[in-house]
Amino acid sequence: MMADCVILCRMSTISNSPIGIFDSGIGGLSVLQAIRAQMPSESIIYFGDQEHIPYGPRPMDQIRSFSESITNFLLERKAKIVVVACNTASAAALRYLREKFADVQFVGMEPAVKPAAERTRTGKVGVLATPATFQGALYASVVERFASDVVLFQDTCNGLVQQIEQGNLNGAETRKILDDALRPMLEKDIDTVVLGCTHYPFVIPLIQEIVGETVRVIDPAPSVAKQVQRLLDAGGMVNESKAEGRVKLYTSGDPDVLISQLPLLLGEGGDVEQVKWVDDSLAMIS
Ligand code: DGL
Numbered sequence: 001m002m003a004d005c006v007i008l009c010r011m012s013t014i015s016n017s018p019i020g021i022f023d024s025g026i027g028g029l030s031v032l033q034a035i036r037a038q039m040p041s042e043s044i045i046y047f048g049d050q051e052h053i054p055y056g057p058r059p060m061d062q063i064r065s066f067s068e069s070i071t072n073f074l075l076e077r078k079a080k081i082v083v084v085a086c087n088t089a090s091a092a093a094l095r096y097l098r099e100k101f102a103d104v105q106f107v108g109m110e111p112a113v114k115p116a117a118e119r120t121r122t123g124k125v126g127v128l129a130t131p132a133t134f135q136g137a138l139y140a141s142v143v144e145r146f147a148s149d150v151v152l153f154q155d156t157c158n159g160l161v162q163q164i165e166q167g168n169l170n171g172a173e174t175r176k177i178l179d180d181a182l183r184p185m186l187e188k189d190i191d192t193v194v195l196g197c198t199h200y201p202f203v204i205p206l207i208q209e210i211v212g213e214t215v216r217v218i219d220p221a222p223s224v225a226k227q228v229q230r231l232l233d234a235g236g237m238v239n240e241s242k243a244e245g246r247v248k249l250y251t252s253g254d255p256d257v258l259i260s261q262l263p264l265l266l267g268e269g270g271d272v273e274q275v276k277w278v279d280d281s282l283a284m285i286s
Helices: 002-016 029-038 060-076 087-100 113-119 131-135 137-146 160-165 172-187 200-211 221-234 255-266
Strands: 019-023 044-048 081-084 124-129 151-155 192-196 216-218 247-251 271-278 281-284
Touching: 019 029, 019 060, 029 044, 029 221, 029 255, 044 060, 060 081, 060 087, 060 131, 060 281, 081 087, 081 221, 087 131, 087 137, 113 124, 113 137, 113 192, 113 216, 124 172, 131 137, 151 172, 160 172, 160 200, 172 200, 192 200, 200 216, 247 255, 255 271
Parallel strands: 019 044, 019 081, 044 247, 124 151, 124 192, 192 216, 247 271
Antiparallel strands: 271 281
C-alpha cells in the first residue's frame, strides 16, 4: 500500500513537472508554440542562450559544452524531458547529451529531409540550415538514408538568424538574404523547402511569398511536438490536468528585449528571467 503510494506520488510529481526546451535564442519558440498547441496543459521551461547566439558558426565542442550546461540548468528545474529545439545544438550535442544523461529523454531536431524526399515531385529540394548543421554527422546520415534519389540544394542564409533575433521578420535585409538563397534554387526547379533551423518558421510568410504557393515549405515543429507527446505517453509522464500549463522563459541575453518580442513571436506576453553564464555554468541573477 505504502509502496503503491510512493510510486503514484512520484509519477504525479513527474507528470506535473515541466517540459524543458532550449535553443541558442528565440528560434526554439517555434517549437514551444507547436508543443503548446499539441499539449496545452503541459508546463514549459524555455532557455534561450542569447548571449552566445549564433551557434551556427561556432565549433562543435563549444556548442556541446553550452548544451550540457543548459541541460543541467533545465534538469535542476525539474524538466521531465529535454527538447533540443535547435538543429545546430542537435547536430553538435544530441548524441553526447544522450550518453552523458543516460536516464533523461531527449527530443532533438534534424532537417526534415525525409518527408521532403518522400513528397517531392520534381526530385529537387532546398534545405536552409546553419553551417554547423550541414557539417554534422546527423545531417550526413539523414541525407544518406533518405535522400539518395533527390537533389538537395543547401544554403546557410548567412545573417538570417541575427535578423530574426532582432525582430526583422520581413524587412529589406531579411528579404535579400532569403532572395539570394531561394531564387537560384527556384531556377533549379525545387518544389520543396526544408527549414533546418528553428528560427526560420518565423519568416515562413516571407519565404512563401518568394517561392510562391506551389512550393511546399516544411516546418518540422509539429512533428517534434508529436514526438514529445509520444515519449510522454510512453513514459506515463503526461500532465492530465485540465488547467493550462505555465510557461517560464529564461534568457542569457537581455530579458527586456525578449519580453518586447514575445507578442510578435508567440502572440502573447510571457514571464522572462535573466540567467548569467559564470565560467561554464548558468546562474540566476538575484
Ligand atoms: N535555431 C538554431 C537552429 O535550429 C540555430 C541558430 C544559431 O545559429 O544560433 O539551428
